[in-house]
Amino acid sequence: MPKIAVVQDILSANDEIARENRRRFDQAGVFVLNLMSAPGAGKTSLVLRTIAALQPELRLGVVEGDVASQVDAERVAETGVPVVQINTGGGCHLEAHALRAALEKIPLEDLDLLLIENVGNLICPAAFPLGEHLQVVIASLPEGDDKPLKYPALFAQADAVVINKIDLAPYMDFDREAFRRRVEGLNPRVTFFEISCRTGEGLAAWADWLRRRRAEQRESVRRIGGC
Ligand code: MG
Numbered sequence: 001m002p003k004i005a006v007v008q009d010i011l012s013a014n015d016e017i018a019r020e021n022r023r024r025f026d027q028a029g030v031f032v033l034n035l036m037s038a039p040g041a042g043k044t045s046l047v048l049r050t051i052a053a054l055q056p057e058l059r060l061g062v063v064e065g066d067v068a069s070q071v072d073a074e075r076v077a078e079t080g081v082p083v084v085q086i087n088t089g090g091g092c093h094l095e096a097h098a099l100r101a102a103l104e105k106i107p108l109e110d111l112d113l114l115l116i117e118n119v120g121n122l123i124c125p126a127a128f129p130l131g132e133h134l135q136v137v138i139a140s141l142p143e144g145d146d147k148p149l150k151y152p153a154l155f156a157q158a159d160a161v162v163i164n165k166i167d168l169a170p171y172m173d174f175d176r177e178a179f180r181r182r183v184e185g186l187n188p189r190v191t192f193f194e195i196s197c198r199t200g201e202g203l204a205a206w207a208d209w210l211r212r213r214r215a216e217q218r219e220s221v222r223r224i225g226g227c
């Protein structure tokens with residue numbers, strides 16, 4: 001088989017399992033986020049801040065994707081929320097089948113919100129939907145404001161872009177207006193957040209948005225005759 005056909009098969013198999021995962025999420029009534037970023041942008045910090053903001057009002061669970069180690073999962077487990085680690089063993093992104101296996105170890109029916117922390121990578125997670133309701137891309141000031149130019153696919157399909165580490169603004173040349181314009185050029189309907197997981201700035205707006213989007217999703221599942 002030509003190489004391109006093989007790649008197409010892998011992607012369509014992933015999409016099929018992603019749709020299965022989505023059905024399970026909707027049946028269980030859990031709202032699911034796929035958090036993606038380059039390494040070190042603050043995915044785990046945002047997970048921890050989101051737990052602090054919303055637990056126990058919403059019942060959270062977390063899936064941690066990493067190439068190796070459980071250090072992020074251990075930090076999350078200290079909060080008391082259920083967490084499952086996926087180690088990709090070198091793989092640079094999560095795939096829907098790996099998530100499906102991880103879901104066996106998490107009490108989906110007991111959750112309102114599931115946060116999936118993808119492997120730190122701005123390239124291939126864009127091509128592997130997992131069944132999530134929303135895709136969130138986290139950028140941070142030290143990475144520079146040109147990331148949307150270099151990795152357009154992920155920014156083009158994100159539901160939200162979170163700019164983290166804004167407490168470093170005085171020390172960085174990151175042009176937030178230019179960054180936003182570049183993202184909006186790819187994705188005019190995206191929602192932006194500017195936050196600092198270190199100081200807590202901007203996190204209330206993020207938590208409010210999650211509450212609202214979750215409620216909207218529940219309402220739409222109810223209307224179309226889901227659970
Ligand atoms: Mg992490």
Ligand code: ZN
Nearest residue numbers: 091092093124
């Ligand atoms: Zn990859």
